[in-house]
Amino acid sequence: MKCVNPTASTRRDARRNHERLLAEARRLFSERGIEAPLDELAVRAGVGAGTVYRHFANRDALVRELYDIGVGELRDLVPEISSAETGWQSVELYLERVAEWLGERPYVPAVMRRMAEIDPGHRPGIGFEDAVNGIVDRARAEGSLRPDVTGVDLAVLVDMLGSLGQYGGAYLPYWRRQLAIVLDGLRARPDPTALPGAGLAFEAFHDMSHAKGPRSPVMD
Amino acid sequence: MKCVNPTASTRRDARRNHERLLAEARRLFSERGIEAPLDELAVRAGVGAGTVYRHFANRDALVRELYDIGVGELRDLVPEISSAETGWQSVELYLERVAEWLGERPYVPAVMRRMAEIDPGHRPGIGFEDAVNGIVDRARAEGSLRPDVTGVDLAVLVDMLGSLGQYGGAYLPYWRRQLAIVLDGLRARPDPTALPGAGLAFEAFHDMSHAKGPRSPVMD
DNA sequence: AAAGAAACGGAGTCGACTCTCCGAATGTAA
DNA sequence: TTACATTCGGAGAGTCGACTCCGTTTCTTT
Numbered sequence: 001m002k003c004v005n006p007t008a009s010t011r012r013d014a015r016r017n018h019e020r021l022l023a024e025a026r027r028l029f030s031e032r033g034i035e036a037p038l039d040e041l042a043v044r045a046g047v048g049a050g051t052v053y054r055h056f057a058n059r060d061a062l063v064r065e066l067y068d069i070g071v072g073e074l075r076d077l078v079p080e081i082s083s084a085e086t087g088w089q090s091v092e093l094y095l096e097r098v099a100e101w102l103g104e105r106p107y108v109p110a111v112m113r114r115m116a117e118i119d120p121g122h123r124p125g126i127g128f129e130d131a132v133n134g135i136v137d138r139a140r141a142e143g144s145l146r147p148d149v150t151g152v153d154l155a156v157l158v159d160m161l162g163s164l165g166q167y168g169g170a171y172l173p174y175w176r177r178q179l180a181i182v183l184d185g186l187r188a189r190p191d192p193t194a195l196p197g198a199g200l201a202f203e204a205f206h207d208m209s210h211a212k213g214p215r216s217p218v219m220d
Numbered sequence: 221m222k223c224v225n226p227t228a229s230t231r232r233d234a235r236r237n238h239e240r241l242l243a244e245a246r247r248l249f250s251e252r253g254i255e256a257p258l259d260e261l262a263v264r265a266g267v268g269a270g271t272v273y274r275h276f277a278n279r280d281a282l283v284r285e286l287y288d289i290g291v292g293e294l295r296d297l298v299p300e301i302s303s304a305e306t307g308w309q310s311v312e313l314y315l316e317r318v319a320e321w322l323g324e325r326p327y328v329p330a331v332m333r334r335m336a337e338i339d340p341g342h343r344p345g346i347g348f349e350d351a352v353n354g355i356v357d358r359a360r361a362e363g364s365l366r367p368d369v370t371g372v373d374l375a376v377l378v379d380m381l382g383s384l385g386q387y388g389g390a391y392l393p394y395w396r397r398q399l400a401i402v403l404d405g406l407r408a409r410p411d412p413t414a415l416p417g418a419g420l421a422f423e424a425f426h427d428m429s430h431a432k433g434p435r436s437p438v439m440d
Numbered sequence: 441a442a443a444g445a446a447a448c449g450g451a452g453t454c455g456a457c458t459c460t461c462c463g464a465a466t467g468t469a470a
Numbered sequence: 471t472t473a474c475a476t477t478c479g480g481a482g483a484g485t486c487g488a489c490t491c492c493g494t495t496t497c498t499t500t
Contacts, residue, residue, distance in 0.1 A: 011497055014447060035255060037487055048449030053489060109386060149401070156384065156398055163383035164376065166329060167428045174428075177373055177415045178380060184366075184413055185405030193404055195397045208387045208394075231467055234477060257457060268479035273459060 018055050020045045022069070025062055029107035034063060034114060060118045067115045070108060071124045073101065078131050087139030091186065094135055095158055095179060102162025103175060109163070109209075116210035125210075129202040146188045150199035157182055159209060238275050240265045242289070245282055249327035254283060254334060280338045287335045290328060291344045293321065298351050307359030311406065314355055315378055315399060322382025323395065329383070329429075336430035345430075349422040366408045370419035377402055379429060 009015055024044040028036050038059060042049045056062040077097055084090040102108055115122065132151035139145035161182065164175045200208075229235055244264040248256050258279060262269045276282040297317055304310040322328055335342065352371035359365035381402065384395045420428075 009446080011446060013496070017447085033253075033255075035253075038489090039487065042449095049451095049488090050449060050490080050492095051447075054447070058489075146404075153397055153401070156394070157401065160380040160383060160398060163380060163386075166383075166431065168431045170424070170428045173417055174376070174420055177417060177419075178376055180413055180415050181369070181373070181377070181405035182402060183405070184409070185401040185403070189404070193400055195400050197393055197397060199397075200394055204390070208390045211386065211388045229476085231476060233467070237477085258459090259457065262479095269458085269481095270460080270462095270479060271477080274477070278459075 014055075017045070017047055017051055021047070021052060021055055021062075022065070025066065026105065026107065029066075029110070030105065034059075034107055034110045038062075060114070063111050063114050064118060064122075066107070067111050068124075070105070070111070074098065074128065077101065078128075082131060082134060086144070087135065087137075087142045088144035090135045091139045091145060091154070092183060094132070094154065095161065095182065096176075098158045099161035099175070099179065102158065103165030103171065106165040106168075109159075112210045116207075123206060123210075125206055126203065132202075143188055146186060146192060148192070148195045149186060152200045152202055152205045153195070154186075155202075155205055155209075156200075157186075234275075237265070237267055237271055241267070241272060241275055241282075242285065245286065246325065246327065249286075249330070250325065254279075254327055254330045258282075280334070283331050283334050284338060284342075286327070287331050288344075290325070290331070294318070294348065297321065298348075302351060302354060306364070307355065307357075307362045308364035310355045311359045311365060311374070312403060314352070314374065315381065315402065316396075318378045319381035319395070319399065322378065323385030323391065326385040326388075329379075332430045336427075343426060343430075345426055346423065352422075363408055366406060366412060368412070368415045369406060372420045372422055372425045373415070374406075375422075375425055375429075377406075 009018075021041065024041055028041050028044060032040075038052050039049050042052045045052075056065065081090055081093045081097060084093050112125075129151070132155055136145065136149065136151045136154060140147050140149075161175060161179055164171045164178070229238075241261065245261055248261050248264060252260075258272050259269050262272045265272075276285065301310055301313045301317060304313050332345075349371070352375055356365065356369065356371045356374060360367050360369075381395060381399055384391045384398070
């Protein structure tokens with residue numbers, strides 16, 4: 001019984017089932033939310049219920065693995081995005097690639113929120129701060145990006161664009177129109193409209209997107 | 221037993237409990253999602269479990285009532301938004317008021333999706349098409365709005381901005397920066413960047429936002 | 441190809457939640 | 471104030487899903 005880390009198992013069937021479970025979990029959680037019955041996951045993956053729990057001690061363990069895989073995927077996107085020819089192209093690439101990544105994974109916001117409950121100390125996302133700020137600084141320095149925009153502003157825009165993934169597959173060919181509008185709004189212009197309020201600290205944004213606290217109640 | 225429509229009940233306690241239940245349901249569903257236990261709703265509203273089910277036959281009945289109330293609230297926003305002095309001000313008001321309304325009600329997207337399952341034929345939201353198109357037409361005619369933007373584009377932007385409500389109360393002072401960026405992207409400019417793809421039919425947008433179909437699976 | 445270790449399946453247990461039922465309490469109308 | 475209709479509270483029946491247990495099957499190694 002080596003249920004802690006079946007990825008490293010010697011047995012081929014165990015590794016295959018682990019991958020299948022992860023793939024089906026992404027699909028299932030995208031369609032029905034991260035509270036979907038795990039017995040259903042077993043059926044979809046074509047394994048017994050026991051096998052689900054051998055690979056993931058409980059739902060939270062599965063959520064954690066999806067989270068860490070996601071962080072790894074995002075980290076893998078960084079080099080290409082950061083090394084674009086111009087700073088402006090980096091901004092474009094950042095918004096497009098990350099929003100697309102998010103949009104294809106509608107379960108990610110829920111996974112982030114739950115992770116904050118499971119293990120508030122685990123915050124690898126903080127490590128993206130420098131990459132995002134680097135993109136903003138370069139584009140601002142070359143004069144293509146409006147100067148009052150911060151890295152956090154961009155990160156929030158990415159979440160907004162990616163949130164259209166909640167629409168389902170139908171949104172895929174469509175959200176790039178909103179991306180184009182946003183990009184036009186980000187360009188440096190001779191007639192700037194001041195952005196209201198103050199920019200947010202990256203850490204505050206991180207906590208916000210992981211929404212620890214109670215979500216906004218209607219105030220009536 | 222008049223459990224079909226307790227709003228019209230003669231008894232004061234019944235009306236008061238109905239209102240309390242609705243208010244607490246909004247809060248509860250905002251914090252924990254629309255699958256939160258209804259017994260918890262009973263506790264929060266300070267009533268017995270039986271009372272919940274006397275007012276709402278089941279969870280779906282509650283969802284439907286929240287949906288219809290929401291449609292009514294949005295309808296009430298139309299006059300002020302449409303009657304702004306200029307078309308551009310209407311665009312600004314539309315994005316701001318409706319995104320704010322959505323942001324304060326994080327449960328709304330989930331309610332819309334569930335409504336599409338409960339009763340696919342009930343689509344009062346279709347009635348907003350003319351109002352939105354009217355705003356776009358006027359702003360376009362006066363030359364303030366970029367001409368390639370459609371009413372559906374605006375509606376999608378509203379959903380995007382409103383989605384930040386998922387961040388919880390902390391987002392409240394912040395999202396207007398994104399609104400300002402979007403508005404700048406919407407202004408008519410001498411150097412237009414063409415929007416990619418084709419605009420969407422309003423009905424298609426409606427179905428998309430109510431996401432009947434399966435939500436986008438990761439394609440790997 | 442034989443043996444042992446590891447993983448598998450799925451029936452079963454346990455807890456949580458939904459919804460019902462009815463005696464008690466409350467509001468209304470005369 | 472009395473009488474009655476309506477609503478209330480909360481215990482409990484029924485259902486569903488999370489997770490466990492163990493006899494069986496499948497790898498891997500020699």
